[in-house]
Structure formats: C-alpha cells, structure tokens
C-alpha cells in the first residue's frame with residue numbers, strides 16, 4: 164500500500180491529477196493499493212482534509228470559498244480512481260468521521276466545561292453557550308442527503324461564541340453523554356477536536372452509515388482508512404463496516420483503522436472487540452523504530468519487534484515507518500531519522516508478516532524537497548516483487564545486528580533473500596538460505612556492498628552489513644545466459 168500524500172503537498176488542487184498520471188508507474192513498482200487523503204470538503208481549499216465540513220462534497224459544490232478540495236475536483240478524483248483501477252490498484256479513502264468543522268451558523272444550547280485531562284470531571288455548572296454546530300450546506304442544498312446538522316447531533320465542542328471562550332464543552336441534554344467504547348485516556352477520549360459527532364444519536368448513526376455506503380458506491384472504493392477511531396464509539400465502527408460490506412455483497416471491502424497508541428494492549432483489546440474485522444496501523448512498531456533511530460547502537464535490536472502488532476497479530480497489522488502525522492512538524496511528531504529509514508523499510512517490505520505501507524513523503528519527498536530514500540525504496544520494492552517469497556527465518560540474536568532470510572519458493576524462480584540491519588558497527592551473520600543454493604553467488608541489492616558471497620555446501624554463508632545500514636543479499640543475476648540480469 165502507498166499513502167499517497169504528506170502533510171505539506173501543495174494546496175494547488177493537482178494531487179488527483181498527479182495520482183492519475185502516476186498510476187501506471189505505481190503498478191510497475193509493485194503498489195497494489197493506494198490510501199488517498201480525505202477527499203471531502205474541509206474548512207477551506209488548503210485544509211489537509213481532517214477539518215471536515217461536508218462529507219457529501221467531494222470537490223463538487225461551491226462551499227467554503229471553493230469547489231475543489233486541496234487535492235482537486237470530484238471529476239479529477241474519479242478519473243484518478245478509474246486509472247488506478249485500470250492498473251489493478253485498489254483505492255482506500257481516508258474517512259474522517261469523528262468531527263465536523265467550519266459550521267454555517269451558531270446555535271445556543273446547554274453545555275458544561277470539563278477538565279481537559281479528565282473529561283469525566285466537570286469544571287463548571289451547565290450553562291447556555293453559543294457554539295458552531297449548525298450545518299445546512301447552502302452550496303449543496305439537499306443533493307445526495309437532506310440531513311442538516313444541529314447541536315444535538317454532537318457531544319462536545321471547543322468554543323463559545325458568546326464570550327469567545329475556548330474550553331472543552333460537553334453538550335448537556337437528554338441522552339447526552341460522552342460516548343462509551345472510546346479510548347480511556349483523559350478519562351474519556353471521545354472528544355478530539357472541533358464539533359465532536361455524537362455516535363449515540365440514532366439519526367447520526369443512520370446518516371453516517373448512509374454516507375459510507377454512498378461514498379463507497381459513488382467512488383468505487385475498495386476500502387477505507389478510518390481516521391481517529393479511538394475517539395469513536397466502537398459499536399458504530401462495527402455497524403458501519405458491516406453495512407458497507409453488506410451493500411458490497413460478495414466483493415471484499417478493506418478497512419484499516421488509525422488507533423494512535425503505542426501500547427499493544429489497547430490495540431489488542433480493540434481488535435478483539437472488532438472481532439478482527441478491521442486492520443490497525445502498527446503504531447508500536449513505528450515507536451520502536453523511532454526509539455531505535457534515536458538510541459542507535461544503544462538500542463537493543465532484539466527488541467525491535469517486541470510488543471508490536473506485527474508480532475502479535477500479523478494478519479491485521481499494517482506496518483509503516485512514518486506517516487503524515489508522525490512527520491516533522493505534525494501533531495504526533497515522531498519522524499524516524501533519515502539514517503534509519505532504509506532499515507525500517509527493509510524490515511517492513513521484505514517481511515513475510517504485515518501489510519506494508521509506503522509513505523508518499525519517504526518516496527516523493529516532503530514540502531517540495533525530494534526524498535533521499537526513493538532509490539532504496541525502489542530497490543526494496545523490486546526485491547519484494549522478485550525475491551521476498553517462502554518461509555522466513557529470523558536471526559534476532561545480537562543487540563546491534565539482526566537479520567532474516569526468506570527461503571524462496573518454487574513459483575518464483577531464483578527467489579529468496581538474506582537481509583541484515585545494523586545500528587552499531589560493521590557486522591556479519593552466518594545465515595542459512597537452503598542447501599539447495601550451494602555454490603550460488605549472491606550480491607547485495609541496495610548497492611551498499613559491492614562484494615559477492617558464495618553459498619556454502621550446507622546452504623550457509625557469511626553475509627555482511629555496514630554499520631548503521633541495511634544489506635539485502637539476493638542471488639546475483641546469471642551473467643552467462645545473456646539475460647538483462649533482472
């Protein structure tokens with residue numbers, strides 16, 4: 164999978180067109196699915212997409228001062244999706260359902276200020292506030308949906324227009340409470356930002372589920388990336404995915420949730436509750452990489468996969484190195500340092516376990532600056548396609564240098580690989596790639612090492628790696644058969 168955006172892509176409405184023109188190339192390098200940014204109308208034409216205004220406006224209506232979104236128009240989006248599908252690439256939409264922003268008008272209702280660090284604890288008596296909770300979508304009218312949003316469709320907000328006071332306000336009224344089935348951080352983590360949608364309201368549940376079915380059909384989606392699910396009632400997510408999958412009939416519908424927490428137990432509990440019907444991003448693995456890149460040789464590499472989703476539930480783990488939130492300057496800033504990126508991509512792209520996600524920023528660059536990692540990611544993707552098959556044997560036996568081999572399989576002639584990464588000095592490992600490989604000459608595919616190695620009689624060879632680098636050893640192209648060496 165590729166996450167096809169980073170936080171700072173230009174807000175010039177060209178991403179959908181770029182994506183369309185890139186579809187054939189993406190297929191060629193082995194990308195089989197693209198996670199696209201929120202395609203729905205945000206607060207303005209520069210909104211990355213998480214400040215959702217109207218879910219039914221995919222860049223079609225003149226609202227919030229713009230027809231297009233940051234990424235282009237609905238027509239351009241549909242053309243991009245068509246082109247991706249023609250190239251055999253699936254499309255996952257980033258679905259932002261936790262909140263709404265940039266309301267059309269204010270409303271007066273009762274609310275109560277709560278302690279930001281413990282939202283279960285009121286810090287004022289209920290009183291009337293004037294909040295931005297009225298959405299009537301004058302630019303769209305009633306096309307696709309006649310639903311209009313009011314204060315009773317939300318559980319909280321963060322601004323009182325009457326006195327311009329910022330706080331976390333819990334909306335008070337009949338059947339009004341923070342949602343259950345959300346993360347327990349800060350007492351109850353229902354509230355994240357803007358006007359928080361109340362997923363205990365039956366009208367809201369129906370409207371949001373209808374939207375999910377509509378947008379899936381309208382865009383021909385193959386799946387979704389569900390934003391901020393630790394702030395959304397888990398029962399809603401269950402029902403929502405169930406409804407879309409039912410509408411899809413026999414066609415599968417993929418879903419991966421963003422449950423941003425480094426603690427494996429929380430992810431585990433959520434997955435069990437969802438009966439493993441949704442994948443999750445492997446946030447603990449990201450944080451292990453983040454730790455490793457800072458500690459260098461002081462990090463014990465035998466622990467790189469400890470308490471990660473890919474170790475515990477590989478079948479539902481989406482592995483990644485960085486994303487738009489972890490990148491430098493973003494809300495969850497924890498960007499993996501440049502020296503470690505190739506090591507991280509080696510681990511996720513060549514591993515038998517996990518569903519790897521390549522970050523646009525690591526491939527194309529961030530903020531207009533080209534990425535130094537594109538070449539190595541291209542090489543790793545090629546090795547993934549040609550060599551990363553068969554059983555995996557891990558050599559997690561040294562604090563600074565770890566590695567694994569893939570034994571290859573019969574369906575992919577010449578497949579198999581030996582990978583090593585070092586956070587310390589130059590190192591080596593004696594690893595066995597199978598007695599059937601005896602006498603084969605292997606070379607290092609990323610260009611870090613120019614020597615070759617010959618596989619010994621029992622299938623073992625001494626594979627080397629430079630300090631702070633990765634090394635990916637694969638069978639060398641046979642120079643005698645006149646082939647191009649692929």
Ligand code: CA
Pocket residue numbers: 261352353354355359360394395396
């Ligand atoms: Ca919420």
